[in-house]
Amino acid sequence: MQDETQDETKESSSRCPEMLKPRLLMVVSIILLVAVVALSVILFQQQQRQVVATVNGERITRDLLFEAMYVQVGAEALNQIVSKRLIAQEGARLGIEVKEEEIDVEVDKIVNESFLGVAEDFNNALETYGLTIETFREDLRLNILLRKLAMARMDVSEDKARQYFETNRQKFDLPEEVEARHILVET
Numbered sequence: 362m363q364d365e366t367q368d369e370t371k372e373s374s375s376r377c378p379e380m381l382k383p384r385l386l387m388v389v390s391i392i393l394l395v396a397v398v399a400l401s402v403i404l405f406q407q408q409q410r411q412v413v414a415t416v417n418g419e420r421i422t423r424d425l426l427f428e429a430m431y432v433q434v435g436a437e438a439l440n441q442i443v444s445k446r447l448i449a450q451e452g453a454r455l456g457i458e459v460k461e462e463e464i465d466v467e468v469d470k471i472v473n474e475s476f477l478g479v480a481e482d483f484n485n486a487l488e489t490y491g492l493t494i495e496t497f498r499e500d501l502r503l504n505i506l507l508r509k510l511a512m513a514r515m516d517v518s519e520d521k522a523r524q525y526f527e528t529n530r531q532k533f534d535l536p537e538e539v540e541a542r543h544i545l546v547e548t
Contacts, residue, residue, distance in 0.1 A: 445503055452506045455513060459505045467501050 414421040452458070476482040487497055526533065 448503060448507055448510065451510055455510070457506060457509045457513065459502045459509070463505055464498050464501050467505065468498065 411423045412420045413423050413426050472478060472480055472483045476486070484494070487494060
């Protein structure tokens, strides 16, 4: 009988650590999770308080810089972001896409017309204005999409164009003009 009691005690004591393992693992996991979250919050706060400049011993933090930037250009920047999102959403709603080839054509056109075909001059201009080719291409994508959206909303048929021309013919009836810069007279 005593052997049975000892066996039961051994069996229950050997089960005890097995029952404690999942609980212990869960407690350790929770503690680690809390520590990681706390460390992340502390690092985020330190990053936000990061000093970006010092003026005669006074620190200017990143928070202060961002606050000043928001006050100066915040509303304009927000409006620009909202406009870009609205244009992109409308394009997606209508199924209008801009292909990379279309952007390439526009970039080539700009390089050829504005920089006499010299890509290096174009890249230097981007650098001067603090733009990367990627941001420039994204702006071009938006402009092309906006143009496509405008064209999709226009309803100009041949008949409507002809009717407008006939109604406003006087605007198009211009006498022939010749501009002379030098008049040569035989003497």
